[in-house]
Amino acid sequence: MAVPATTTAGFPVAETVSLPRTVPNRPLVARPTPSPKLVLALTDLIVVALAAFTASALHGAEAVSSGVPGRATILTLIALPAWALAFSHQRLYNIRFLGRRIDEVRRLFDATLIGTASVVGVSYLNGRVLSRSEAMALFASAFVLLMIEREGARRIFASLRARGDLLRPAVIVGSGPEACEIAGMLHSDPTTGYRVVGFLDDSPTEMEPLPGLPVLGRPEQACSALAGVRGGSVIVTPGALTLEGTNRLVRKLLEQGLHVELSPNLRDIAAKRLVVHPVGRFPLVYLEPVQRNGWRATAKRLFDIVGGALGLLATAPLLGAAAVAIKLDSAGQVLFRQQRLGRDGRVIRILKLRTMVADAEDRLEAIIDLNEADGPLFKLRDDPRVTRVGRFLRRASIDELPQLWNVLRGEMSLVGPRPALPREAELWDDQTAQRLRVNPGLTGMWQVNGRSETSFEDYSRLDLYYVDNWSLLCDLTILLKTVPVVLARRGAA
16 A cells, blocks of 8 residues: 655655565664764754854964863853753754754754853853853854754664654554554655554554554554553554543553654645644644735745846856757757746746747647556656757756746746646646646656656645745755755656
8 A cells, every 4th residue: 555755844755665674684782882872962062062162262262272261161161061951951852842843943042052151151250251242152153063063963874764763663543544644754864764564453454554564453442552662652543442542542541651743634735834733721723824915925026026137147048058059950950938827827828948849739639549657747757859969958957047037027926836738727627727826836745756756646735835834944844955956856757
């Protein structure tokens, strides 16, 4: 059975995974190893000490060249326990608070501010107050070095988890579609840190809802299913239990030292939009609305204008060389104009470098039966209409660069859903049509998550995720992800 996958950064991945995955399975009771949290905590303090030495070097090189530690270094070493408390207070060793890099950076900033303040406090007690420039140098050095260290740690943990290490065993209460999808997502992306052992259900329809993942028993048997495991996790899906049954199970699991996580039955909603707040005895999840108007719309438009203009200037020589190659390779115009759907279904004419023979549209009917894509999309990896130069331009995504002009005209955006053909939209359902609420984009979530390798369901879901969770930070993240995708030529049409 194949199920869609998502990523820990909050963006869904447009691919399907089949269980069981190839990540090596490890025994539930792992060999004794040093605590990753302890190793990370000690590394943090070493980096802080290095940052203090760096700050001393930036502020007064003579103290460093003489081999004598600077005053900022000595004061920081004295205040190291305060730094450790600041890191712990900011939950920098709890993975559930660090699911996104932006969360970790914010918590690192706060912890570094508290740590620097503690050093200033120690200098007061010492009788000679640390100068403002020394404190700023310490803060800047510590923050930058800690970010570098944490990114390195994140990559090391991801590599270890991909090998099957440092994974938390988990059971899922329920065995319905959502339980299967969660299990598939955790299997497909081991960097999330979980290894699903099986399901727990009172009345399962199948004893093995996914290949290799059986129903292990009833929900109240969660403790025995994870017997002998430290830090095991139980994920409860909606509808698996009654309200009373959920409360009873949660109390029992927490008393046994297991981690409990409740799925809110919300798919493809960015976590930053969810706010849990108490209403009487019930914790309710409030969904923050997406703000697309006002200053945000103005900022996005300015971003598009500046980015589009700079993009055209930077790629002008490349476009010129491509135009010459197209002319020398085959007969026909350099630019290809095609009708696509813009915001609110308005028909726009997008520009592309011609990558097919001049009469490609007339030849479509002859090869329509060879379509390799599902749904309304048409994709053919070895399309006979594509020219030799056109094949290279497509692989390198150079053919879409003229759409920067559409961006400047306001018909497109740098980031947005893929501009769809009118004939595709005729086959859409009402939900897919919601992607027309925003301008189409030169790049988007579809482009950075598989591109032509994705199914129509994933293609539609990725675009709707963007529309429903748009933010300026989301645009910037997608643009940054586009660069390595294009350079690696992954999933190009």
